[in-house]
Amino acid sequence: MKYIDSINNKLIRQTIALYSRHERDKKDLFVLEGERLISELRDTELIEYVIISESYNGYCPDTGNIYLTSNLIFDKLSDTVNPQGILAVCRKLSYDVHSAFTAEAPLFVVLENVQDPGNLGTVIRTADAAGFNGVFLSKGTVDLYNPKVVRSTMGSMFHLPIYTNVNIEHLINDFKRYNVQTLAAHLGGAGTPYECNMKKATAIFIGNEGSGLTPETATMTDRLVRIPMPGKAESINASIAAGILIYEAVRQRLEG
Amino acid sequence: MKYIDSINNKLIRQTIALYSRHERDKKDLFVLEGERLISELRDTELIEYVIISESYNGYCPDTGNIYLTSNLIFDKLSDTVNPQGILAVCRKLSYDVHSAFTAEAPLFVVLENVQDPGNLGTVIRTADAAGFNGVFLSKGTVDLYNPKVVRSTMGSMFHLPIYTNVNIEHLINDFKRYNVQTLAAHLGGAGTPYECNMKKATAIFIGNEGSGLTPETATMTDRLVRIPMPGKAESINASIAAGILIYEAVRQRLEG
Numbered sequence: 001m002k003y004i005d006s007i008n009n010k011l012i013r014q015t016i017a018l019y020s021r022h023e024r025d026k027k028d029l030f031v032l033e034g035e036r037l038i039s040e041l042r043d044t045e046l047i048e049y050v051i052i053s054e055s056y057n058g059y060c061p062d063t064g065n066i067y068l069t070s071n072l073i074f075d076k077l078s079d080t081v082n083p084q085g086i087l088a089v090c091r092k093l094s095y096d097v098h099s100a101f102t103a104e105a106p107l108f109v110v111l112e113n114v115q116d117p118g119n120l121g122t123v124i125r126t127a128d129a130a131g132f133n134g135v136f137l138s139k140g141t142v143d144l145y146n147p148k149v150v151r152s153t154m155g156s157m158f159h160l161p162i163y164t165n166v167n168i169e170h171l172i173n174d175f176k177r178y179n180v181q182t183l184a185a186h187l188g189g190a191g192t193p194y195e196c197n198m199k200k201a202t203a204i205f206i207g208n209e210g211s212g213l214t215p216e217t218a219t220m221t222d223r224l225v226r227i228p229m230p231g232k233a234e235s236i237n238a239s240i241a242a243g244i245l246i247y248e249a250v251r252q253r254l255e256g
Numbered sequence: 257m258k259y260i261d262s263i264n265n266k267l268i269r270q271t272i273a274l275y276s277r278h279e280r281d282k283k284d285l286f287v288l289e290g291e292r293l294i295s296e297l298r299d300t301e302l303i304e305y306v307i308i309s310e311s312y313n314g315y316c317p318d319t320g321n322i323y324l325t326s327n328l329i330f331d332k333l334s335d336t337v338n339p340q341g342i343l344a345v346c347r348k349l350s351y352d353v354h355s356a357f358t359a360e361a362p363l364f365v366v367l368e369n370v371q372d373p374g375n376l377g378t379v380i381r382t383a384d385a386a387g388f389n390g391v392f393l394s395k396g397t398v399d400l401y402n403p404k405v406v407r408s409t410m411g412s413m414f415h416l417p418i419y420t421n422v423n424i425e426h427l428i429n430d431f432k433r434y435n436v437q438t439l440a441a442h443l444g445g446a447g448t449p450y451e452c453n454m455k456k457a458t459a460i461f462i463g464n465e466g467s468g469l470t471p472e473t474a475t476m477t478d479r480l481v482r483i484p485m486p487g488k489a490e491s492i493n494a495s496i497a498a499g500i501l502i503y504e505a506v507r508q509r510l511e512g
Binding site: 118122125126127128129130131132152154155156159160192194227228229230231232233235236237239240243244247248250251254255 | 374378411415450485491
């Protein structure tokens, strides 16, 4: 194990730089922080290096590149208020898109231009809990590897394929080719989610928090559905809308 | 309209102090910031005073106490990154508990020790959208008047009664007396939410993000329900769990 004693060390500077999306995209790397998240990463081959603080004494993956540093330097590296003392710099995940379509009656979520890191992480966690087959993120969606997103997925980002930088038009063409129906949550939708048969292969589309789906995407999907709002609020949070639609699919499939 | 030209002005200092829960509790006041939220407050009698910045030119409630200040001082008062230039200091809301029980087959949400301001705000917004009759917050729940909670309710906190500092044991006794069934989201629950008849008067209980419901509360409720998780995640976000249960009630009642 190598010891790093300076904040100016090249590896430390390189790790801090990964808090910028530009740098993550350039290097194809991201920071995974905390014992629980790192232990969820089954494929330790994705790890480039691990940095731990002097006082850390929890789980550490079995990888060759482990660096030790002072608590003071670790605190400067960390994105959290109470650092646990372990982070791993990993290569980004990648998945073959077409393998996702081969499951029987698969279920997908597609997020278009969702901006809030907490919403993205929460939707991934919900899709994972519900046993969905994959999540697609449009080009304009917040970065999957943003530390806040990574944290709020609670490890679910390693449990199901997540496709990033997706061109929505091409994706909808793929869905048509594979007979996956496309349902979009939309305030102007005609029917409710409860009227849709989600026992069939289904992709659920959720748009941006403020402006919803783009008109182009709304036009291309098979059906716009409106979550009923008998009360006074004019809209609901994007991750809640996703959760309601995701679990309507779970409910229908439990019915048998 | 009076002009405030110093950050040391008594009213400015008093307003800044309201960012502390202790001060909000002592004075029974809170800060409501932004044009949209202030315009949602139908009862302008709750407003003690309004502060606007020199460059603000949006809606302003018709109240006697309006103060104007510089953009620089307003920015220091604001809790947001891009202040709109208007805030109102208001008296807290209060509701008669028993009036809530008189509706026909009412629906309620009860939050026990929920800590994340975004979760609380989102649950209130969802309960409002779904036309619920009220939300109860246990003593240990994050303060309703925390500026992040207020913002994330998107105005819904003014649309339905929200009862704060609730003693859960007393509340459950009230529910029994009024024949309101109590359903608690619980990882140890036996049935699914889809097996519960929510056409009846129902209160949905959601616990703390990390530890769930307290064992005492879990024991007192009529039924523990488990949201099915056929996937790999071990739990879902508290506000998503609330959203799924809230909308299961909406779905059942739409069935007629």
